[in-house]
Amino acid sequence: MKIGIPREIKNPEYRVATTPARAPELISPGHEVSVESGTCRGSSCDDADYLRSGATIMDSADNVWGTAELLFEVKEPIAEDGRADFCPVPKEARA
Known part of the structure; x- marks a missing residue:
């Protein structure tokens, strides 16, 4: 699966959905993990950490x-990301 x-x-959101430390857990069963460049901006990791964990860095969302x-x-x-219509959360529940 491609994640x-x-x-x-x-x-202000500085959390990341999956840290570089957790990426190998997703990759080891055979999944591919792609991360947008700059995902860790404001957090305590960077693109190089994801690369070392086996993830691929992509240049855009x-x-x-x-x-x-x-x-x-x-x-x-x-x-703002142009994809709100794909969200499973009902529009009226989004803040």
């Missing part, structure tokens, strides 16, 4: 969303 981890854009079969996010998609 995508886009950078969180909801302000569009590439992550376009290749992933499963997305990991901390917060729900919002209008």
Whole structure:
């Protein structure tokens, strides 16, 4: 399975859906993990940490969303990322 981890854009959100330390747990059973560059901005890790863990770094959220079969996010998609309509959370429940 191709797992995508886009950078969180909801302000102020500095958490990451999967840390570099946890990525090998997803990769070891044969999954592919792709992370948007800069995902850890504001956190205590960086792109190099993800690369060392075996993940692939992608240059944009569009590439992550376009290749992933499963997305990991901390917060729900919002209008600014252009994908809020794909969110399973009802529109009236989104803040």
